[in-house]
Amino acid sequence: MSAVLVVDDERAVRYALHALLAGEGLEVLTAAGGREALALAEEHEIACVLTDLAMPEMHGLDLLAALHALDAALPVIVITAHGSERVAVDAMRRGAYDYLPKPFDNDHVVAVVTRALEAHRLRLDNRRLVAERALGKRLVAESAPMRRLLDAAARVATRDVTILLRGETGVGKELVGAFVHVNSPRAARPLVRFNCAAIPGDLAEAELFGHAKGAFTGAHAARRGFFAEADGGTLILDEVGELPLGVQAKLLRALQEGEIQPVGLGRVQKVDVRVVASTNRDLLAEAQAGRFREDLYYRLAVIELVIPPLRERRDDIAPLATELLARYADRFGLAGLHFGPGVLDELVRRDWPGNVRELDNTIARLAALATGDAITLPDLDAAGLGGAAPGTIAAAPHEPGPAPSAPATPPTAPASDGPARSLRAQVESFEASIIAAMLEETGQNQSEAARRLQVSRVTLIDKMRKYGLHD
Numbered sequence: 001m002s003a004v005l006v007v008d009d010e011r012a013v014r015y016a017l018h019a020l021l022a023g024e025g026l027e028v029l030t031a032a033g034g035r036e037a038l039a040l041a042e043e044h045e046i047a048c049v050l051t052d053l054a055m056p057e058m059h060g061l062d063l064l065a066a067l068h069a070l071d072a073a074l075p076v077i078v079i080t081a082h083g084s085e086r087v088a089v090d091a092m093r094r095g096a097y098d099y100l101p102k103p104f105d106n107d108h109v110v111a112v113v114t115r116a117l118e119a120h121r122l123r124l125d126n127r128r129l130v131a132e133r134a135l136g137k138r139l140v141a142e143s144a145p146m147r148r149l150l151d152a153a154a155r156v157a158t159r160d161v162t163i164l165l166r167g168e169t170g171v172g173k174e175l176v177g178a179f180v181h182v183n184s185p186r187a188a189r190p191l192v193r194f195n196c197a198a199i200p201g202d203l204a205e206a207e208l209f210g211h212a213k214g215a216f217t218g219a220h221a222a223r224r225g226f227f228a229e230a231d232g233g234t235l236i237l238d239e240v241g242e243l244p245l246g247v248q249a250k251l252l253r254a255l256q257e258g259e260i261q262p263v264g265l266g267r268v269q270k271v272d273v274r275v276v277a278s279t280n281r282d283l284l285a286e287a288q289a290g291r292f293r294e295d296l297y298y299r300l301a302v303i304e305l306v307i308p309p310l311r312e313r314r315d316d317i318a319p320l321a322t323e324l325l326a327r328y329a330d331r332f333g334l335a336g337l338h339f340g341p342g343v344l345d346e347l348v349r350r351d352w353p354g355n356v357r358e359l360d361n362t363i364a365r366l367a368a369l370a371t372g373d374a375i376t377l378p379d380l381d382a383a384g385l386g387g388a389a390p391g392t393i394a395a396a397p398h399e400p401g402p403a404p405s406a407p408a409t410p411p412t413a414p415a416s417d418g419p420a421r422s423l424r425a426q427v428e429s430f431e432a433s434i435i436a437a438m439l440e441e442t443g444q445n446q447s448e449a450a451r452r453l454q455v456s457r458v459t460l461i462d463k464m465r466k467y468g469l470h471d
Contacts, residue, residue, distance in 0.1 A: 002047030002120070003027040004113060007037040007063065008079065009055045017050060020106055021113060034058025038066055041074075045148045048116045049076045050100065053087060061091060068095055071155045073123045075116035124151060139179065140320045143313035149305060150179065156303045157183035162255060164240075164300045165278040167307030169448045170357030173278035174238055176307055180276055181234040189233030194226045196237055197447040197457075201244035206263045209250065215264025227260045230273045240277040240300065241286055242447050242457075245293065252296045275300070280448060310352040310359065317352070317359065318344045324360055325375070328367035337367060340374035350385075357443040432467040435460070439469065 004026050006017045014030040021028045029044060031037035034057055040046070049067060053060035064076050075097035080088045088099035097119070098112050124147070141147045156163060157180045165173040174193065181191045199207050206215070210225030226235060237243075243251065254260050255275060259268040277300045286292035310317060321344060329337035352358050365383050366375050435453070442448040450460040463469075 002045045002117075003029045004117075005029045005031065005037060005040055005044075005046050005049045007031045007034065007049065007051040007055075007060075009033060009052065009057070013052070013079075016104070017109070020104075020109060024110055024113075026113075026117075034060075034063040034066070037063060038070075041067060041070055045144075045151060046071075046074065047120045048097075048113055049074065050079060050113070051076060052079045053091065054081065061094060064091060064094060064096055071151075072158070073120065075120050077112060077116060124154070138323050139175070140316050140323060142319050143315035145308040145313045146316055149176070149307060153180050153305060154183050156180070156305075158185065159303075160185070160274055161302040162274070162300055163276045163302070164283070164304045165276065165307060166283075166304060167278075167280065168309045168353075168355055169280050169442055169445055170355035171307045171309055172356050173307055174236060176305070177234075177236040177276040177278060181236075181274075184234065184274070186233050186274055190230050191234050191236070192226050192230035193236045193238060195239060197239040197242040197445070201247065204243060205247045205250060208247065209254070209260040210262035210265075212262055212264035215262075219264070222262075225260065225262060227254060227271050227273055228269070231271050232273075234274045234276060237275060237277040239279060239447055241279045241281040241283055241292055245291075248293045248296050252293065252299055255296075255299045310355045314348050317348045320356065320359060321347050321363055324363040325367060328364050332367055334367060334370060336373050337370055338374055340376040340379075342377050343375055343380065346377065346380060346385075354441060354443060358441075361443065428467070431463070432469065435463055435467065436469055439464075 004021055006014055006021070006028060007030075008014050008017070009032055011032075014032070018028045018030055029040050029046075031040055033055055034051075037049070037051065041049075051060045051063055055063075058066075060078055064078070067074055067076055072095075076095070078088060078091045078096045078099045079102065080091075080099050081102050085101070088096075088101075091099060097116050100109060100112060139150065141150050153176055163177075163180060165176055167173050177193075178191060181187060194208065196204065206219075206223070206225065208225050208227060210223055210228055211219050213219060213222045237251075250261070254271065254273070258270055258272060260271055261268045283292050283297045283301070284294075287294035287297045310320075322339070325337060325339065329335065347359075347362075354361070362383070362385065366379060369379065369383050371379075435449070438449045438453055439446070442452065446460055446464075447457055450457040453460065455463075
């Protein structure tokens with residue numbers, strides 16, 4: 001819940017306004033001066049501020065300017081003494097939402113604050129709608145953690161600084177990065193995405209910064225890199241922690257100097273790019289372990305936003321599931337497909353370790369297997385959501401299913417030779433089934449699967465090729 005912040009150096013005024021607004025069911029924070037108020041505004045989700053003008057530590061007009069530097073859309077109501085209407089008009093010209101004369105009329109205070117809170121809510125919703133139109137996707141943010149995140153993302157979007165998005169696999173980091181872009185002054189310029197985990201380390205430099213013709217075997221023509229493609233706009237670096245240390249040094253230079261040097265080219269090129277990086281790792285811990293450059297971490301994390309996992313924003317699960325079902329019903333030509341009684345409650349109870357990506361996969365499976373207009377609780381069991389492995393279609397009730405302890409063997413795993421099958425073949429079959437399950441669980445994210453299996457990404461790729469598990 002967003003809070004109302006009351007700022008006044010008189011304790012009696014703070015107490016009276018706190019009691020009045022809290023009595024209306026609002027969350028209220030109080031501060032005795034401007035510096036304390038700014039600290040609270042940095043730490044909390046503030047939807048409205050009431051501030052006195054004549055305060056010894058910081059004048060109310062200076063606080064107004066500082067608050068609007070944090071969030072230009074934040075409604076600030078100034079409190080004026082009797083006869084100070086001219087000062088109030090000046091405050092309105094400087095961006096104040098409204099003013100309250102002393103002594104207060106309680107009904108008037110409540111009415112002004114209510115209007116300010118509604119105006120703030122409408123501005124946030126408008127930001128989201130603009131982003132949804134630009135992205136072609138609905139941004140679901142019914143939960144308080146997600147609304148706080150998008151509010152913070154919209155605020156920092158207008159400041160041309162590097163942003164690091166951190167969160168578990170599948171939480172929607174790339175979508176939040178795109179949200180930042182469409183709310184920034186660079187919205188009319190290119191938005192370019194680069195998945196640092198999808199390209200082998202020796203090619204990442206050429207992909208990011210470009211290369212000259214003949215720079216290496218296979219470079220039959222010069223190519224612009226992703227930085228050049230994003231010039232003037234925003235570059236999203238997904239899974240930035242996967243970049244090799246050598247490429248990290250060149251990325252640091254690009255961020256610090258605004259210069260890139262394509263592979264095989266003897267001169268540098270100037271670029272103007274805002275970078276939004278994302279990771280599912282603790283990059284500071286990675287830096288302390290020597291796996292990531294500490295100076296690059298601080299350059300990337302000028303602003304660090306943490307995207308909460310789905311289990312910490314359960315209010316988003318039902319609207320997300322409903323939105324996804326409508327999307328897949330339209331794609332599959334299943335008009336009228338909806339959730340039956342109890343299904344959404346069951347989906348909300350689940351923890352979704354794969355987050356939004358896992359929920360998306362699940363809803364697609366439910367829609368694909370739908371036999372009627374409604375998805376029912378038995379359909380969850382039939383789609384493998386009653387305890388079966390993700391993606392596994394459960395056997396019909398009258399058909400005996402496999403023993404729970406028997407690992408599922410993917411079609412590409414070595415075939416059984418019966419009781420005389422060698423130990424090595426059985427071990428390989430079991431290993432293949434574990435890798436296949438982990439890839440499914442991580443949404444085919446090889447880097448995350450390798451991390452969870454505690455092997456290198458190269459080892460994982462070798463085993464995927466061996467067992468025919470590559471895409």
